[in-house]
Amino acid sequence: MQQSFDTLINSFIENKIGISANFLSLQLAGDLKENLLQLHSGKSMLPAGTGNQQLVAHDKSVRGDVIYWLDKAHNNVHENAFFEVMDAFIVYLNRSCYTGITGYEFHYTLYEAGSFYKKHLDQFRNNDSRQYSMIIYLNSDWVPADGGQLAIYPKDGDAQQIDPDSGKTVFFKSSELEHEVLLTNKSRMSITGWLKR
Numbered sequence: 001m002q003q004s005f006d007t008l009i010n011s012f013i014e015n016k017i018g019i020s021a022n023f024l025s026l027q028l029a030g031d032l033k034e035n036l037l038q039l040h041s042g043k044s045m046l047p048a049g050t051g052n053q054q055l056v057a058h059d060k061s062v063r064g065d066v067i068y069w070l071d072k073a074h075n076n077v078h079e080n081a082f083f084e085v086m087d088a089f090i091v092y093l094n095r096s097c098y099t100g101i102t103g104y105e106f107h108y109t110l111y112e113a114g115s116f117y118k119k120h121l122d123q124f125r126n127n128d129s130r131q132y133s134m135i136i137y138l139n140s141d142w143v144p145a146d147g148g149q150l151a152i153y154p155k156d157g158d159a160q161q162i163d164p165d166s167g168k169t170v171f172f173k174s175s176e177l178e179h180e181v182l183l184t185n186k187s188r189m190s191i192t193g194w195l196k197r
């Protein structure tokens with residue numbers, strides 16, 4: 001695990017966008033994807049809002065994904081395996097970068113064909129607890145023509161487009177980088193979350 005943590009952290013330090021191709025094993029990514037699909041067929045995935053609890057709005061012209069929050073209380077073996085990786089990552093990140101992260105929140109995310117998430121920043125205007133954004137992709141056999149790339153727009157650099165390949169993880173500062181999910185031509189699955197202070 002340490003090697004994929006280093007890959008993520010070092011690429012983040014070098015160019016503000018951390019990318020690790022296999023942060024999760026393909027096995028765990030596959031198990032989480034199965035979980036997500038079950039939740040979706042059980043109608044547990046619900047439209048995501050924009051803004052936080054007080055200011056939540058469901059606007060499909062801004063974002064079209066459906067979500068389901070992960071929770072240790074679910075006692076789901078795959079969710080717990082995911083939390084184990086995250087707990088280890090946070091210990092490692094705090095030790096190596098003095099980040100002072102004390103918590104996190106993650107949800108499963110599904111963008112069905114035809115949906116997107118317009119350009120935005122992840123940190124809420126009225127709450128700065130979200131320090132780092134992390135997205136872990138769960139899609140096998142993705143090709144560029146499938147769309148659904150994560151496009152990131154650094155203030156002082158070139159835009160970057162990232163394919164949502166299974167096991168791949170992206171990590172960046174929530175207050176700094178504007179980004180969007182480009183229109184996807186097929187179902188696009190992920191776990192999205194924030195490390196908090």
Ligand SMILES: O=C(O)CCC(=O)C(=O)O
Binds near residue numbers: 149179
């Ligand atoms: O799924 C992605 O690539 C990004 C999702 C995102 O920007 C968000 O949920 O805030």
Ligand SMILES: [Fe+2]
Binds near residue numbers: 120
């Ligand atoms: Fe975002």
